[in-house]
Amino acid sequence: VNADQFSQELRLQSTGNRPFSYIFGLYYYSEKLTARFHNRNFRYTGNINLLTAVDGRQETESFAAFADATWKPIDSVSIIGGIRYTKDQ
Secondary structure, eight states, X not given: OEEEEEEEEEEEEOOSOSSEEEEEXXXXXXXXXXXXXXXXXXXXXXXOOEEEEEEEEEEEEEEEEEEEEEEEEETTEEEEEEEEEEEEO
């Protein structure tokens, strides 16, 4: 089995010390996986040779964009909203 992975996140956010705070971000993930497995079973098969073979490849790619905001009109009240978009292949 051979696997290669990469991920990266980039964020821009406020300090949070004001009545309005925010976070904006981007996220990326990539993985490539290759699996090879060959098994020969000769011991209990008599004259029949059994072969189990698995050859597989998988690629995954994901991208996301997100945003979150908090507004505090007074100290005891917070109004929070957020959104996220994700695309996977």
